[in-house]
Amino acid sequence: MAHYSAFNIRIILVLTLGSLTYGYAFSVITNTLGQPGFLSYFNLDNDASYANQIEGAINGIFSAGGTFGALTVGYMCDIHGRKVTMNTAAIISLVGGALQAGSVDIAMLLVARFITGWGIGMMVVLIPIFQAEISPPSSRGLLVGQHGAWIVAGYAIASWVGVGTFYSTNMSFQWRFPLALQCASPLALLCCSPWVPESPRWLLMQGRHAESWDIVSRLHVDAHDQPDSQKKLSYAQKEFHQMVKQVEMDTNAWAAGGGARQMFTKPSYRKRMWMGFFTQYSAQATGAMVVNNYIVNLYHGLGINGGLVLVLGALYVTVATGANFLASVLMDHVGRVRLLIIGLTGCMLSLSLECAMEARFEGTSDRVGNALGVFFVFTFIFFYAGGIDATSYVYCSEIFPTHIRSQGMAFSMIGTFLSTVVFLEAGPTALAKIKWNYYIMFIGLTAVDIAVMWYYFPENNRFIQTKGLSLEEINIRFSDEVAVHFSDADAERKGGDDVESSGTEPAEEAKADAEHLEHSILPSSQ
Template identity: 25%
Template sequence: MSSKPPSFVGFTGQNLVYAVTFCCSVGFLLFGYDLGFMGGLTTSQPFLSTFGHVNASLLGFLVSSYEVGALFGAVSQFIVGDRYGRKTENIAGASIVIVGAIIQSTSFGLPQFLVGRLVAGFGLGIMTTVIPVWLTECAMPKSRGRMMAMQLSNLIMGLIIANWIDYGMSVHYTGSIQWRFPCALQIVFCIIVVCMTPFLPESPRYLCATDQLDQATYVLAALRNGQLDSPDVVEEMGEIRYAINVEMKESGSWSDVFHDGGISAFTRVAIAFAANFFQQLSGVNVMSSLGPYVFQNSVGMSTHEALIVSGGLQVFYFFSSLIPWLVVDRIGRRKLFMTGSIGMGVFMTLSAIFIGIGGTGLGVAATVVLYLFQTFFTLGWQSNMWVYPSELLPLKIRLRGGALAVVSQWLFTFLVVEITPPMITNIGFKSYIVFAIINFATVPVVYFCFPETSRRPLEVVDLLFADRQDGSRPSIFQVVRDSVNKDYVKSIESQLQERARSNKDNDAIVASEKEKALENLSVKMRSQL
């Protein structure tokens, strides 16, 4: 047997994980770009002229219609489930975005543009459901958060590209190309995803769940830089198969996400849904999708100033996003969630005060605190939130439960983007007070109801929700307490390893007995002949 571990396009081990991360990052760069480029178009005169200078409410819907499409894209993954695999669904999503981008960039009327936004959003909804699951299932426990942080930094890079493309087009062009080119640029990122994905490994957990065990072992060995029979590879495969066997004892269908199912399924889906809810209601998409509009209509800047400051905000946002690379897998999910919410609540409160009082000096101060708001968002809720549902949910419902969580993401993104322009128009600085209150209210919910999942094998998270020794099902409060108890976590890690070995031994015994039975049957048939 070759001494070299299995590989994909010459990559193995962490380098192969980085390759998967890069492909996922391009998908999330597209996500950021699509969130951001419409913000600049809301102040583009050629764009507004083409579509009849729509009012604030309809303008908000033009931006947020993308989120409606993405919501239905996520719902489609809830219905389809694990039928086609992570890679196939990612390619399908990118291909649909290409179609939507073509429709948008060739639009001459409002209905056509809305259809393009909905179609492209549908494709992105598929991608944002599948990508976090694919990356989480390929990455190693100790670096899952960092891989997701790298991916989410590219989301911000998409926002940066969108803002500066909008600015550059507004400065140098006066015709419809000023807005058509930003719409068409989506296609470039989709082509990269479609071309890269076929050459990368499928999720080993998905392959195990669909009885492709040989291929799953090959993929896992490549991702872990080991041989097919390496002890680490064999042990992790055993843990995955054990978790799958436990889950398969329960009936498997889409309705599992609404039941306990022996794995606290509904509780875990509800927490994943809540994580997306709190992220979107923090107010982050006010700045991501409508930055130029906010700086122009709330802070009082000119169109030119608003575009520059919004573009600068995204650059600052990107550099802030590098902080989680260093801390996300060290500090833990819960502490970062709470730290981020407290910081965002404080800076939203300050922005409300500064904008409410008004004046040039306080306008600058409001801009500064909105910049700092983005720092605490990326520290607490950006990469942290996107990895959390995939870590929390059991394999049997990981994609469907993740789809519902992403439905929450897009539903409340739509809500925030839709209501922000009329909110700013009608209640002004009080809009920011609403978001501040939500951020402060998030802290106790996380403290009592969000278990710690950082640096835990996915199968260990399953055992946190399992029945205790007395046969009782733990409450979510007990699960949270156990998840931060290092001694308890170590005990269930040992328990998982023992059960995986036992499961492997049982499989070997069953296989041996089947082989003996076949040999006896063969001998008996020969003797009869």
């Protein structure tokens, strides 16, 4: 089993600055909407109906920007590369954050929210793609799972900053500083980007084999090297050989099949597009973003007010951060789809019990009932973060072949942004008029989503398993051709099923071809 190298870890950690950018920018508005200085400055503390409309617009326009960003990044990734796209997203996020912090009226704030949404919409699509393309199969869940973990770490940082500024006597600093702080992570990402190489798989699609091999050879540590290792192929050589052959096969098939229209006309690609979109939509259909963004309203309904609301909100996302890290460790062992279903089920049950507490104890001073209400809020986020959050990003980043991965991930994330536009825009008004009954809709949607995922995602030993397979070999799970299998992946596959690809080359031919690639590439890369 191959292991990641220090070079690999360094890249992953730098990329998580993009995850942090998304998480902080997405969450910072939660506490901002509860800051007295913000409400007073924009005259939202006198007219509740007007305040609800503006709060909905602030969140809705952000998600609309995210949708635009996801559409932008899908093709930009393929044309200009992962690294240029990452830097562009960082600059847009930086501009949006600065404009938010300097907003002088609602119109400027809304424009700034759209720009920020645009930047983070690009970021949330790009980062897991980038991470997946540099991660070894055996640890891809752990490494790409850092995207979800650091997104929620951004939530936690934003919440604790909001707690601190709530007690400031400077009403302007109270809300402007947290908004300005969202510029820190994209700025840090820009500063650290020289340490990040381009994706080796994108380089192969551009025909830049020497640059790709130079990166691949540094990414992995081979645990099976022996004294006679010169007679054997290293893990990096085998992976590079597989990548080259798969890119050649996919490029020819892509051109012969008519190009981009195949994403929706070819059954196996169409299935992946649907699965990615549905995975991200179902994550939002749990009501997670509504609970997170309007958690202040929920606590008010339980009779909790003042600074304690902000402290509970910060603890909420702190628990989520730990649960995401747990998920990143588990998913390489449990599998992606099983973890998603466990998370969806836990969220549905927790939200049902939370609604029961709201229905029975809302507006009362019953400490036990209100304490249980808070407890079920925390069990909800534990299941969401521990089963759905990081897992959904990993799953959507790995089920698409390299030549449509960016478009597929972008289409998947549109499922997130379109859902949140609807759910968050309606949130303030719905919570004001029907209160906890709004969450019943999410309970029903999640029940349907569990059934759909259970019955329509199955294949090969109950679920489409992607753990342990290289990105190229995942094709076999969707009945697409795989150019080359190598020994570690074969061992993993034999433990799960006996499916073989018609494109698999004999071991001796693969070895000879890989050695030829090595000798032709290495001299030009030195």
